Amino acid sequence: MKLKDYVSYMELQHDEDPLYIFDDKFGESAPTLLEDYSVPHLFQEDFFEIMDYDQRPAFRWLIIGPERSGASWHVDPGLTSAWNTLLCGRKRWAMYPPGRVPGGVTVHVSDEDGDVDIETPTSLQWWLDIYPNLAEHEKPLECTQLPGETIFVPSGWWHCVLNLDMTIAVTQNFVNQSNFKHVCLDMAPGYCHKGVCRAGLLAAPDKSIRDIENLPSITSRWNHSDMARKEKRLKSSEPIRTSNNANQCSAFEFSDVHENLGDQVFSYDIDFLSQFLEKEKDHYSSVWSPTNSIGQREAREWLRRLWVLKPELRELIWKGACLAINVDKWYSCLEEISACHSLPPPSEDEKLPVGTGSNPGQPKENALLILKA
Numbered sequence: 001m002k003l004k005d006y007v008s009y010m011e012l013q014h015d016e017d018p019l020y021i022f023d024d025k026f027g028e029s030a031p032t033l034l035e036d037y038s039v040p041h042l043f044q045e046d047f048f049e050i051m052d053y054d055q056r057p058a059f060r061w062l063i064i065g066p067e068r069s070g071a072s073w074h075v076d077p078g079l080t081s082a083w084n085t086l087l088c089g090r091k092r093w094a095m096y097p098p099g100r101v102p103g104g105v106t107v108h109v110s111d112e113d114g115d116v117d118i119e120t121p122t123s124l125q126w127w128l129d130i131y132p133n134l135a136e137h138e139k140p141l142e143c144t145q146l147p148g149e150t151i152f153v154p155s156g157w158w159h160c161v162l163n164l165d166m167t168i169a170v171t172q173n174f175v176n177q178s179n180f181k182h183v184c185l186d187m188a189p190g191y192c193h194k195g196v197c198r199a200g201l202l203a204a205p206d207k208s209i210r211d212i213e214n215l216p217s218i219t220s221r222w223n224h225s226d227m228a229r230k231e232k233r234l235k236s237s238e239p240i241r242t243s244n245n246a247n248q249c250s251a252f253e254f255s256d257v258h259e260n261l262g263d264q265v266f267s268y269d270i271d272f273l274s275q276f277l278e279k280e281k282d283h284y285s286s287v288w289s290p291t292n293s294i295g296q297r298e299a300r301e302w303l304r305r306l307w308v309l310k311p312e313l314r315e316l317i318w319k320g321a322c323l324a325i326n327v328d329k330w331y332s333c334l335e336e337i338s339a340c341h342s343l344p345p346p347s348e349d350e351k352l353p354v355g356t357g358s359n360p361g362q363p364k365e366n367a368l369l370i371l372k373a
Contacts, residue, residue: 010066010166017122020065020163024058033062037170040150043083046174050305057293060172070123070162073102078293079182080173082153086145089167092127094140098156098268103138104130105158123162155179156268177316181270184320187299188277189286274323299324300353307352318351327352 001009009019027034039046048056057078070091075098076082084091096102104126108117121129131139144164145151153159155178175183288296303321307314321327331351338345 006064013066016068016124018066018069020069020071021063023062023064024060026062027060037085039172040083040085042152043081043172043174043176045176046172047180047306048175048302050309051294051298051302055294055298055301059174060170063169063171064167065163066166067163068124071160072123073105073120073126073158073160074118075156075158076153076173077291078173079155079179079186080175080293081155081179082171082173083150084145084153084169084171085150086147087168087170088147089163089165090147091145091151091167091169092142092162092164093145093151094127094131094142094160095153096140096158098158100158102126102130102140102158102160103134123160126160127162155182177313180316181320181323182268182273183293184303184324185270185273185277187292187294187324188326189288189296270323277323296325303327304352308349314348321352325353 006019006021013019023029046059048059059080063084067089094102101107102120104121106119108119110117120126140158140160143151292299294302303317303324306317307321310317318327330353331346334346337343
């Protein structure tokens with residue numbers, strides 16, 4: 001469809017769910033548009049920039065839509081964060097922190113591959129049919145975005161958008177120091193954690209994992225052994241009251257939003273989330289989930305480049321690599337090989353496996369000769 005035809009459609013349409021443009025190739029088809037804006041200074045750090053352009057996942061979109069169009073409830077892929085800047089029109093936003101499935105939304109998590117299917121009404125339907133029936137403490141954080149304003153969507157947060165007028169916006173997803181470990185967790189092989197992480201379901205009130213397992217309102221809906229379907233589902237449930245412990249929050253300080261979201265404090269703490277990883281999973285021979293943001297080889301190469309080019313962040317990168325590719329286990333094997341054959345230990349630059357080739361890594365030529373022998 002040509003742009004002039006879409007403009008005519010926007011002016012004439014009376015659709016209940018109008019066509020909505022999400023163009024992730026506008027930078028390639030019209031590169032001069034990229035010269036018309038710069039990334040807001042708060043969001044300029046993006047670890048995916050270090051990847052070759054043809055390997056990085058889609059990350060920026062030009063968004064155009066008429067009134068009544070919008071994005072239904074979802075969590076952004078790969079546990080990335082996002083910013084959205086509005087150029088014209090008005091957008092109505094609603095947001096819930098991780099752990100709060102919006103009313104009227106059902107999440108299915110597949111036993112087969114951990115894939116997530118979200119049943120949700122359209123944005124317009126939700127605002128018209130669900131929102132008016134919510135109790136005050138169940139209502140989301142909400143605002144109307146005006147031209148020139150930028151919205152930040154933290155990793156794992158549910159959000160829903162309704163265009164009140166014809167709108168044009170630019171948005172980008174990114175990985176920085178604040179969400180890096182969450183993105184690495186999402187890349188890890190296996191599926192026990194994946195769907196519930198991506199849907200924001202693993203985030204829970206300030207409880208230990210044992211406490212969470214004893215809460216049927218959270219866990220039994222996806223762990224019940226008698227389920228006939230090879231699928232696990234969770235619907236919006238009553239909020240769980242907890243004491244105030246905002247130190248557990250990694251995205252926002254929640255003290256300002258308790259009035260809107262009740263007395264709950266939700267945690268999206270990486271240590272809690274990582275308890276759901278399959279500990280015995282071999283990160284190098286396991287099937288890489290097709291719903292990962294990048295492939296396994298690309299993930300290794302991305303982490304390796306970060307390790308070499310950002311030495312000041314190696315503590316953070318190591319923690320992320322342990323989640324994504326189990327690099328601590330790999331490095332222990334390498335140290336054992338070196339010690340067994342009286343070889344010098346790997347240097348600091350050689351601690352992460354490279355991403356190219358069919359093998360998980362080639363950090364040291366003499367170690368390879370040992371393995372070959």
